[in-house]
Amino acid sequence: MAHEFAILQAARLKGRLSPDLAAESCGIDADTTLAEFSALREAGYVKGEPSVRLTPEGRAQLAALVAAERTDIDQDALTGRYEEFDHHNTDLKQIISDWQLKAGAPNDHTDQAYDQSVIARLADLHRAFGPLVEQIAKLAPRLENYSRRFDNALERVQAGDTSFVARPIADSYHTVWFEFHEELIGLLGLTREEEAAAGRAV
Numbered sequence: 001m002a003h004e005f006a007i008l009q010a011a012r013l014k015g016r017l018s019p020d021l022a023a024e025s026c027g028i029d030a031d032t033t034l035a036e037f038s039a040l041r042e043a044g045y046v047k048g049e050p051s052v053r054l055t056p057e058g059r060a061q062l063a064a065l066v067a068a069e070r071t072d073i074d075q076d077a078l079t080g081r082y083e084e085f086d087h088h089n090t091d092l093k094q095i096i097s098d099w100q101l102k103a104g105a106p107n108d109h110t111d112q113a114y115d116q117s118v119i120a121r122l123a124d125l126h127r128a129f130g131p132l133v134e135q136i137a138k139l140a141p142r143l144e145n146y147s148r149r150f151d152n153a154l155e156r157v158q159a160g161d162t163s164f165v166a167r168p169i170a171d172s173y174h175t176v177w178f179e180f181h182e183e184l185i186g187l188l189g190l191t192r193e194e195e196a197a198a199g200r201a202v
Helices: 004-014 019-026 030-043 056-071 075-100 112-139 141-158 173-187 192-197
Strands: none
Touching: 004 019, 004 030, 004 056, 004 141, 004 173, 019 030, 019 141, 030 056, 056 173, 075 112, 075 173, 112 141, 112 173, 141 173, 173 192
């Protein structure tokens, strides 16, 4: 199960993981995804078909994998990168808020000029944030797929599919950002509750 870690983590983050979403999130082809799902079912780590969700055994296995990975990562260096991430996170939260609200009311997305101005800010953030994602991936190589996922989400937005700004059930920019943040929280031994209390949770 070469992609065990990636799929278990994706299942945890998404709750219920379809084959298509697993392939997109983990960067693997459809046939490989189905084979991995089958192996994980046999191991007792996931259940359900065609979509899967973690079993208690799967959660325990994932926790063990994250703990082992954490010991191989330079925690001081990652903490420094995480502090940089926090600055970008503040900007992203404002961009998503401005995408969802306009002048304090729900954004009905009929003002194209307004929406395009928000998308332009998202693109600026992406350009500034990209090098940091690459730096973090050097510390934690399992995360290198996130650069592709962020690129893909922005490309979909700029091609006209604006659901990829913040749609929850797709690999939207906001979804990928949330999952990247979750990865950093786990690798640093933090909790989302602690981060929410500190005002850093998206």
